[in-house]
Amino acid sequence: MLQPLKIFDNKTELIEYISSLKANDATVGFVPTMGALHQGHLSLVNFGLVDNDFVVVSIFVNPTQFNNAEDLEKYPRTLGRDVKLLQTVSDERIIVYAPSVDDIYEGKTVSERFTFDGLEHEMEGAFRPGHFDGVGTIVKRLLEIVKPEQAYFGEKDFQQLQIVKKMVELHEIPTKIVGCAIYRAEDGLAMSSRNERLKPDYREAAPFIHKILKSAKEKFGTKSAKKVTEWVESQFKKHKLLELEYFLISDIKTLKPVKRKSTKKEYRAFIAVYADDIRLIDNIALN
DSSP states (O other): OOOOOEEESSHHHHHHHHHHHHHTTOOEEEEEEOSOOOHHHHHHHHHHHHHOSEEEEEEOOOGGGOSOHHHHHHSOOOHHHHHHHHHTTOSSSEEEEOOOHHHHHTTOOOOOOOOOTTGGGSTHHHHSTTHHHHHHHHHHHHHHHHOOSEEEEEGGGHHHHHHHHHHHHHTTOOOEEEEEOOOBOTTSOBOOGGGGGOOHHHHHHTTHHHHHHHHHHHHHTTSOHHHHHHHHHHHHHTOSSEEEEEEEEEETTTOOBOSSOOTTSOEEEEEEEEETTEEEEEEEEOO
């Protein structure tokens, strides 16, 4: 019979426990999540277990990174199910931190203000003002609590990954940020907690996003970024269910949209799409 994982809901007890592990020379990795765990999250945990003796998984729906109050309200909260899913990976080496809002924010549920060398103004930042202040606030606080050697983030939220790397650099936080490949369903859809909320016809349509990204990558080999973007926009105009919010081809370091291709730079295509009222994001490396 499976034994329950170690679960902490307050930072004081968690810090004491992690300190006891480190006193015995154990290494600690970290995977921050907002719960509603899926195989994509488990892939990050597995990466962490390869590199570290223990992995802390935080499960916390962070209110300061939601621009839409209704989206925050609807976000799935499935702690019991999440714990059972983590138990399928490891019972002895995973530590769950599932704090309350007060435990994290201590009565002041507001974001710090950050600058990320301009990364915050591109893509998601243009469509979700203040979002990355919320992300920076919660990730910084969690890293200060857990103090992991390494923390693992999926490349599906590539802009978030780059912003977290920049924050760690600017604030001199002694944690290595590790980016991990996007985990996809068999039909190509990037795994996301939001996928659970897709109505059946929208779930069936959603793999079109990855299909378009793969075609865009192929076209980028011979066509300009402008031509590729126009083609992607035309494909979504013809789609009956999916609505394109943006498609951008950007320099992976600055995240600024490409104006003229250079063989010396790396590019990535980024996309945000509405499937009914569910917002889906994805990306793909182009070169």
